[in-house]
Amino acid sequence: MTRTVNQFYGRRSSMRHSAKVRPISMPLEPLKETHRMDPQERLFMEAVERGDKHTVVRCLMGPNPINVNCTNMLGRSAIQIAVDNENTELVEVLLKQEGVKIGNALLYAIQEGVYRIVEMLVDHPSITREMLGSDSTKLINTCDESSDFSPDISPVMLAAYCNQFEILQLLLFRGAKIERPHQLSCSCKHCQEQVHEDSLRHSLFRINTYRALASPAWISLTSSDPILTSFKLSWELDKLALRENEFKDMYLDLTKQCKQFSCDLLDQCRSSEEVIAVLNKDVDNDSDEEYGAINCEKLTLSRLKLGLKYEQKQFISHPHCQQLLTSIWYEGLPGWRKRNGFTKFLICIGLICLLPCMAVYYLIFPRSKIGQLLRSPFMKFLSHSASFSVFLFLLTCASTDISSSPNREMFRGPPPSELEWLIVFWVTGFIWAECKQIWEEGFKAYVRQWWNWLDFIMLSLYLATFSLRIVGFVQIESGKYGSRIMARKDWPLMDPTLISEGLFAMANVFSFARIIYLFQANQHLGPLQISLGCMLIDIAKFLFIFFLVLISFACGLNQLYWYYNPSRQSTTSTDAFYTLESSFVTLFWSLFSLTQLKDIKIADGQYFTELMGELLFMAYHIMAIIVLINMLIAMMSNSFQVVENHADMEWKFSRTKLWMSYFDEGSTLPPPFNLIISPKSVYYSLRGIKASLWKSFARGGYYTDRTKAYEGTIKRPTYNGDPYCIQPRPDELRYQDVMRRLVTRYIHQTKKQLRQDGVNEDDLLEIKQDISSLRYELREDRKHEAGWKDSKMENLKKEIIHTIKGNHGSLSHSASMEGSETIREGSLSQGDLESLKREIISSLRMEIRDVAREAYLSSPPMYNGGLSSDMLPNLNSELYHTHLYTQL
Numbered sequence: 001m002t003r004t005v006n007q008f009y010g011r012r013s014s015m016r017h018s019a020k021v022r023p024i025s026m027p028l029e030p031l032k033e034t035h036r037m038d039p040q041e042r043l044f045m046e047a048v049e050r051g052d053k054h055t056v057v058r059c060l061m062g063p064n065p066i067n068v069n070c071t072n073m074l075g076r077s078a079i080q081i082a083v084d085n086e087n088t089e090l091v092e093v094l095l096k097q098e099g100v101k102i103g104n105a106l107l108y109a110i111q112e113g114v115y116r117i118v119e120m121l122v123d124h125p126s127i128t129r130e131m132l133g134s135d136s137t138k139l140i141n142t143c144d145e146s147s148d149f150s151p152d153i154s155p156v157m158l159a160a161y162c163n164q165f166e167i168l169q170l171l172l173f174r175g176a177k178i179e180r181p182h183q184l185s186c187s188c189k190h191c192q193e194q195v196h197e198d199s200l201r202h203s204l205f206r207i208n209t210y211r212a213l214a215s216p217a218w219i220s221l222t223s224s225d226p227i228l229t230s231f232k233l234s235w236e237l238d239k240l241a242l243r244e245n246e247f248k249d250m251y252l253d254l255t256k257q258c259k260q261f262s263c264d265l266l267d268q269c270r271s272s273e274e275v276i277a278v279l280n281k282d283v284d285n286d287s288d289e290e291y292g293a294i295n296c297e298k299l300t301l302s303r304l305k306l307g308l309k310y311e312q313k314q315f316i317s318h319p320h321c322q323q324l325l326t327s328i329w330y331e332g333l334p335g336w337r338k339r340n341g342f343t344k345f346l347i348c349i350g351l352i353c354l355l356p357c358m359a360v361y362y363l364i365f366p367r368s369k370i371g372q373l374l375r376s377p378f379m380k381f382l383s384h385s386a387s388f389s390v391f392l393f394l395l396t397c398a399s400t401d402i403s404s405s406p407n408r409e410m411f412r413g414p415p416p417s418e419l420e421w422l423i424v425f426w427v428t429g430f431i432w433a434e435c436k437q438i439w440e441e442g443f444k445a446y447v448r449q450w451w452n453w454l455d456f457i458m459l460s461l462y463l464a465t466f467s468l469r470i471v472g473f474v475q476i477e478s479g480k481y482g483s484r485i486m487a488r489k490d491w492p493l494m495d496p497t498l499i500s501e502g503l504f505a506m507a508n509v510f511s512f513a514r515i516i517y518l519f520q521a522n523q524h525l526g527p528l529q530i531s532l533g534c535m536l537i538d539i540a541k542f543l544f545i546f547f548l549v550l551i552s553f554a555c556g557l558n559q560l561y562w563y564y565n566p567s568r569q570s571t572t573s574t575d576a577f578y579t580l581e582s583s584f585v586t587l588f589w590s591l592f593s594l595t596q597l598k599d600i601k602i603a604d605g606q607y608f609t610e611l612m613g614e615l616l617f618m619a620y621h622i623m624a625i626i627v628l629i630n631m632l633i634a635m636m637s638n639s640f641q642v643v644e645n646h647a648d649m650e651w652k653f654s655r656t657k658l659w660m661s662y663f664d665e666g667s668t669l670p671p672p673f674n675l676i677i678s679p680k681s682v683y684y685s686l687r688g689i690k691a692s693l694w695k696s697f698a699r700g701g702y703y704t705d706r707t708k709a710y711e712g713t714i715k716r717p718t719y720n721g722d723p724y725c726i727q728p729r730p731d732e733l734r735y736q737d738v739m740r741r742l743v744t745r746y747i748h749q750t751k752k753q754l755r756q757d758g759v760n761e762d763d764l765l766e767i768k769q770d771i772s773s774l775r776y777e778l779r780e781d782r783k784h785e786a787g788w789k790d791s792k793m794e795n796l797k798k799e800i801i802h803t804i805k806g807n808h809g810s811l812s813h814s815a816s817m818e819g820s821e822t823i824r825e826g827s828l829s830q831g832d833l834e835s836l837k838r839e840i841i842s843s844l845r846m847e848i849r850d851v852a853r854e855a856y857l858s859s860p861p862m863y864n865g866g867l868s869s870d871m872l873p874n875l876n877s878e879l880y881h882t883h884l885y886t887q888l
Helices: 002-021 039-050 053-061 078-084 088-095 105-112 115-122 155-161 165-173 189-197 199-213 216-222 226-243 245-267 272-279 302-309 319-329 341-353 355-364 369-375 377-398 418-441 443-447 450-478 496-521 525-564 580-590 607-645 647-663 679-697 702-711 735-756 761-818 830-858 862-866 880-887
Strands: none
Touching (some): 039 053, 039 078, 053 088, 078 088, 105 115, 105 155, 115 165, 155 165, 155 216, 165 216, 189 199, 199 216, 216 245, 216 735, 226 245, 226 302, 226 735, 245 272, 245 735, 272 735, 302 647, 319 377, 319 647, 341 355, 341 377, 355 369, 377 647, 418 443, 418 450, 450 496, 496 525, 496 647, 525 580, 525 607, 525 647, 580 607, 607 647
């Protein structure tokens, strides 16, 4: 056993020895081996990393200069390290070297945001104008694929999505630009080559380009209309997120960034005039000369309507935007928002009661004060709501037998009653109002609103009802389709009166459901109405899956049961699954427990067939009730929670769409008063005919269109004592001037927020590198000062000795020349001579020390502002460096 143990330990020792002998090599070798580097290059790279400028200069200017483009373990060159450390002095030294390769150093400088370094790199002769743009990215980004930047990242793109405003402006002045990507469906030769070469790189290049185009810095510095640019770009990115769903999250993040930027610009507005200038900008009016004064009497709010079109919910729900809309909405009702709820209710009831009289007065005098009150958006909303409430009351009366004649249920094709004639008038007024809305807004804008679809369905059902009633009346009057009075059970199956009654019932349902549309005006009911709309979309998605499951089980059960379809009347069984139609009906009502288990029993059937039928019926209930119904509940809960999380924004956006339908002039009177032809309508009709004739005879008709766009259709709020209204100013503001102000304020605010951010790890590393560089500079200055001091002292020593020797020789020479014996040898003895020498040397030493101290304190510029002479220790002290670092 001992031998075995010895053999085991011997084998282990041999294995250890072999492990020490054979080095372990990494198959990929991501790092460069340091022992293979030249010692001088290693010293050079360490000096660059530490910021030792003097060592770097000695390595570059020595008898054997170092290659300035050598790299360290990570493959980074000296200039890249200096740029990353933000060492401007080293970058300046390295750029002076011949043959230096900048590589990704410019990208590092842009990422760090050092304007001075970027300017030095851009001005280098090796950097051309084409390298800065997005066309020739491979020329500037020459590192391998393991570098920090993708090969399709250009300097201008990096400066854009890093929001480096000053650097981006510098690159734009140098001629850099970003080429907009082609559409996703583009089939040009260049796009096809890129897709076939590398589809992933092509998609990433598209994303990186849009990251630059969607940055606030790029939009601010390159777009003459930043808000319009952000609107269109966010809409385009939304479409790309749906089509290129592999990168959906990236595109959605860029969409949020664009929407937030437009809100930030609107947030910079400091007056109502600036808000009006932003919201009143026409899309087709780009020049200042074509854009009129913003304090005109009429407003268009074109930019606000465009925000509704592009679904800019954050922009529309912004407080500045909502404040202006509120001022326009309550125009004509001073102090409305300061009253309590009960007072508002009484005022609304009084206005509704006076509405018929005011409507008649408006038809006669449309330009009176009462006419101006009726044209205000809130009064139009109140009058139309009151008119629709009366219409619902008429429908309620028509749905009961209160106004019906005796035996009304037995009349085929009856003539309309007085109540039904009133309903016809109201429906005709609604149809005329919808036609005017389509004419004013356009068919596309009309179709985009879901509530218009509800109105279209409701009015179509009423028109079908009236048409069928007319057909039934004509048939009965002709005498060819039976008698007029007949029991309902004897009526024909497809009698027009029966069909009209069914359609009228459906139209009533849609009419009462339209009340939900008015909930948007209330801050409590509005979010619930929006949640209901989202839940209806979830139900539509759920029904697609549910009907798929229903069809599969209905077909399976019908195939199993149709063999047992009784040929005669059977009292012991039902026809639950004997036909495909009955299978659908039975399975649907079974969800509400309206189908019993005995309904699936087969009279005189096989046991196996009944067993399979029960199993399929059980599987259907498990799939439909336990799985699908709970999935629907979860979907609706999620939709409600999403709306609840952004309830204020969703409600304000939805309310704005409701308000905008009442802002434009026109449709002042509600149905059925809008059917009355007023003198104003005749005047406008004649003027429209004249304008059409003038446009047909004149070339282009530019003047008429331009005047209409200039005047606007929304009345501008005026100052009438209400603090919520806006007082116009006499000066005129232009859109470009206002937008220039907003962009300037946004840039200053962004830079201020960046300066107020806390210190991060990169900042601490930069401070550490600066201290290290300062340390080596102090060492070099200390060496130079010590050498200067030693040489100075040696020179002074030689001069003193020479002076002393010269004095001693002159005294001896004068004594010998006079020949006087009164001066004895002892008067200038050797001791007196040594004492005189020590005294001179001591005094000169003190004087030299003071001069050297003052010269040393005044020569380094870094000591003048930070340290005083009384704070410094003795130059000969060993604690000099410690004291200096303490003061720093």
